[in-house]
Structure formats: structure tokens, C-alpha cells
Amino acid sequence: MTNCPECGGALELSAEVMAHEIIDCTACGAELEVTSIKPLTLALAPDEEEDWGE
Amino acid sequence: MKKVRIGLLYSRVRAEEKMLIQAIKQHGGVTLELLCTNDLVLDFGDLPDVDVVLDREISQSRALHVLNMLERSGVKAVNSYDTARIGGDKVLTSQQLAKAGVPTPRIKVAFSRKSALSAVEELGYPAILKPVDGSWGRLMAKIENRTAAEAILEHKSHLGSHYHSVFYIQEFVDKPDRDIRAFVIGGTTVAAAYRSADHWLTNAALGAKTYPCPITPELDALCTKACRAVGGDAIAVDLMETGNGLTVHEVNCAMEFKASMKAVQTDLPALLIEHCVRVGKEKESGGIHE
Numbered sequence: 001m002t003n004c005p006e007c008g009g010a011l012e013l014s015a016e017v018m019a020h021e022i023i024d025c026t027a028c029g030a031e032l033e034v035t036s037i038k039p040l041t042l043a044l045a046p047d048e049e050e051d052w053g054e
Numbered sequence: 055m056k057k058v059r060i061g062l063l064y065s066r067v068r069a070e071e072k073m074l075i076q077a078i079k080q081h082g083g084v085t086l087e088l089l090c091t092n093d094l095v096l097d098f099g100d101l102p103d104v105d106v107v108l109d110r111e112i113s114q115s116r117a118l119h120v121l122n123m124l125e126r127s128g129v130k131a132v133n134s135y136d137t138a139r140i141g142g143d144k145v146l147t148s149q150q151l152a153k154a155g156v157p158t159p160r161i162k163v164a165f166s167r168k169s170a171l172s173a174v175e176e177l178g179y180p181a182i183l184k185p186v187d188g189s190w191g192r193l194m195a196k197i198e199n200r201t202a203a204e205a206i207l208e209h210k211s212h213l214g215s216h217y218h219s220v221f222y223i224q225e226f227v228d229k230p231d232r233d234i235r236a237f238v239i240g241g242t243t244v245a246a247a248y249r250s251a252d253h254w255l256t257n258a259a260l261g262a263k264t265y266p267c268p269i270t271p272e273l274d275a276l277c278t279k280a281c282r283a284v285g286g287d288a289i290a291v292d293l294m295e296t297g298n299g300l301t302v303h304e305v306n307c308a309m310e311f312k313a314s315m316k317a318v319q320t321d322l323p324a325l326l327i328e329h330c331v332r333v334g335k336e337k338e339s340g341g342i343h344e
Binding site (some may be wrong): 018019020021022033034045048049050051052053054 | 064065066067068072075090092112113114115142187188189190192215217290306307308309310
């Protein structure tokens with residue numbers, strides 16, 4: 001369990017969460033990135049870069 | 055039997071990467087090495103020891119460097135550096151599709167505002183301006199008239215990156231309110247979905263809705279031909295329906311499939327991993343894979 005860095009809402013993450021995983025806050029919809037597993041840390045996901053895509 | 059060692063190249067773990075990791079774990083004949091470019095430091099003399107690298111990197115520039123270095127050390131890449139380079143450059147993509155006889159919208163390439171304006175007027179209005187290396191519908195413009203063309207081309211010229219000094223202009227294709235995304239893996243069209251939107255852009259990234267699209271013989275033949283044209287192993291082919299049949303407007307190498315999987319019943323992650331295993335086994339046996 002952790003909190004959204006944007007809205008403070010509680011977030012329950014899977015036990016299999018990975019570093020750099022992208023998660024949407026269920027409360028405010030912010031796109032978040034797991035920046036660290038130990039300790040579990042979330043940050044706003046970085047903005048789209050110019051060369052991102054598929 | 056020796057397990058195939060798959061390196062998963064990525065920097066962001068999205069739903070697709072989670073599904074692929076799950077498919078790898080379920081396969082049984084595969085070991086996984088996570089190659090996160092946020093942490094990766096590559097040394098020509100000390101590169102990751104994997105059989106196959108599956109490119110799931112969201113950054114085109116990162117992907118190209120890693121694929122190039124790994125391929126030169128003997129690692130097989132899905133997709134290859136050459137394919138990633140072609141797929142990430144709309145001029146190269148259009149060139150390869152046209153060369154292979156794949157129906158694709160007419161394009162013009164220009165390098166100044168003045169010549170780009172001439173190119174737009176030659177194609178006629180509306181015309182579509184796209185960045186050479188864009189994705190997700192980013193920075194695309196539907197140019198309706200000369201006034202809009204002058205403004206858009208001026209704005210583009212101030213965007214700063216050298217890529218924006220290359221004007222890729224495509225004819226507008228009058229299509230229904232949808233396009234098609236088809237998935238080709240290992241030479242077979244395995245799934246296809248319509249993407250529908252009220253907007254002329256039908257990217258799932260922009261909220262387009264997906265629903266099943268039947269894989270007709272025409273669709274299969276065109277998609278596999280497009281995949282071969284760019285040398286692809288696993289490609290998402292984007293097509294439009296026109297009065298003259300289907301036309302391919304884009305290929306995508308690090309395919310996204312989360313939205314399409316809401317519509318199709320195909321286990322795309324499993325098929326992709328199975329293909330990587332085939333590639334790895336062929337490498338082991340010294341075979342040639344296409």
C-alpha cells in the first residue's frame with residue numbers, strides 16, 4: 001500500500017510490481033511511475049519524449 | 055533441452071510488458087533477462103549474454119543503439135535494428151512499402167517551408183503533415199487549405215529538432231471512421247482490430263475504440279507483404295479502407311496491443327514469445343530465420 005504523489009490517495013499495488021512500471025492512480029487518474037521497489041516509491045510518470053512510440 | 059534466453063529491452067513497464075513477462079514465465083522453455091535501458095551500461099566487450107532480445111523499448115533512439123550493439127555481438131533481435139530503423143522513419147517505411155508493391159498513400163518529402171508548401175499544393179487539400187519519426191498521432195496535422203498550410207509549416211519550422219526540418223507530407227485518404235490494426239508475427243497475420251473514432255486520427259493512444267476485424271485473405275496477404283517489406287518479425291500494420299481496397303499507412307515495430315486485445319481473442323503475448331523462442335532455437339541450430 002502506498003499513496004499517490006499527486007493526490008495523496010491510497011494505492012494498493014500488486015506484490016509483483018516492478019521498477020519503472022506505469023500505474024494510473026485510481027483516485028485522480030494521474031499517470032505514475034514506480035521509481036523504486038525498496039522502498040516503494042511513486043512519482044509522476046515523465047512526460048512523453050519526442051522519440052517515444054511504437 | 056536448453057532454454058532460450060530472452061532479453062526484454064524496455065524502459066517503462068506497461069501493460070504489454072507485464073503480459074509478455076507473464077507469457078515468458080508460463081512458457082517453461084525460456085529464461086528472462088530484464089534489460090532496462092534506465093540502468094543499462096553497454097560495453098562492446100561486455101554485452102548482455104542472451105539469445106534473443108525482444109525490443110519493447112519506448113524510446114526509438116535508445117532501442118536503435120542497443121539493438122545495433124547486441125546484434126553485432128550475435129544476439130538475434132525481434133525486431134532487428136534494420137527493421138526498427140525503417141519502422142521508426144516514415145520516409146524509409148514509405149519507401150520500402152512502395153518498393154515492395156504494397157499499396158500505401160502517396161507521399162512527398164521536402165526540406166524547406168517553401169518547398170513543403172509546394173508539395174502540399176501538389177498533393178492537394180486536405181493533406182496530412184506528419185513528423186518523420188512520430189508515433190501515437192503526435193504532431194500530425196490535417197491541412198485543409200493554404201492558410202492553414204502556411205501557419206502549420208511555419209510553426210513546425212520553429213520546433214527546433216532537426217527532424218522537424220524534414221517535411222513528410224501524405225495524401226489524405228478518405229476512409230470510414232475507422233482504420234485497421236493487424237498483427238503479423240512470424241509471417242502470419244494472427245489478429246486484427248478496427249479502431250474507430252469520431253476524429254480523423256484513430257490511434258488507440260488518443261482514445262479510439264477497438265472491435266474485431268476479420269482476417270480476410272486480402273488483409274492477410276497485404277499485412278504479411280508489408281511485414282516482409284520492412285524485414286519484420288513481429289509488426290503491427292495499420293491500414294485504411296479505400297474505394298480501391300486496403301492501403302498501409304504505417305508499420306509499428308514495438309507494437310502496442312493492450313487496446314486491441316480488448317477486441318481480439320488472440321493471445322498476442324504468447325505468440326510473440328513463441329516466435330522469440332523459435333528465433334532463439336534457430337540461432338542455436340545455426341538456421342536462418344526471416
